[in-house]
Amino acid sequence: DVKVTQSSRYLVKRTGEKVFLECVQDMDHENMFWYRQDPGLGLRLIYFSYDVKMKEKGDIPEGYSVSREKKERFSLILESASTNQTSMYLCASSLLLNSNQPQHFGDGTRLSIL
């Protein structure tokens, strides 16, 4: 089974802090994704990566950056956290670009910015 692991289930940070959310997958997947989930808005794509050191903006990249230095790890970075970034963050991975493979999700990180 695919295992997508997010480093924290719950995280509390302060406004202005630099925040790192880590995601690791163990199935050698090329594609990795970061979403945020908010009530009434569903899941929205922040960034995705289809290879090491490659990244593409999703629907809501503002205020975020990402890092993919190794194939198995995809980090989401909040450069200067703000209260409107309080949300549930979900990481996903899938095999190969354009190969019609399902995405597999981690358990999510509930991030609160105070």
Add this chain to the structure above:
Amino acid sequence: GIQVEQSPPDLILQEGANSTLRCNFSDSVNNLQWFHQNPWGQLINLFYIPSGTKQNGRLSATTVATERYSLLYISSSQTTDSGVYFCAVEQNNAGNMLTFGGGTRLMVKP
């Protein structure tokens, strides 16, 4: 971009009842997935179903790509079926990017 609409937004069932959840999408798609998000926030793959019908135990799904909809059937519902069900689609040439519907929140009462 593509629009994905799910209905109903909320559903309450008595344990043992059957239900059908619907997902409509506004353009042709390469891929469609159904997910269940449990009360702890975990998002679980149910089906990968760009077309046709699949069954897994009490759950089954049908996608009619030409008519741009998919249905998720839950039979003999159990309290553990409670949570939010999401449909997500991948457009042609979208590089495996998924667009999610707003979800159907299901509560199964004992």
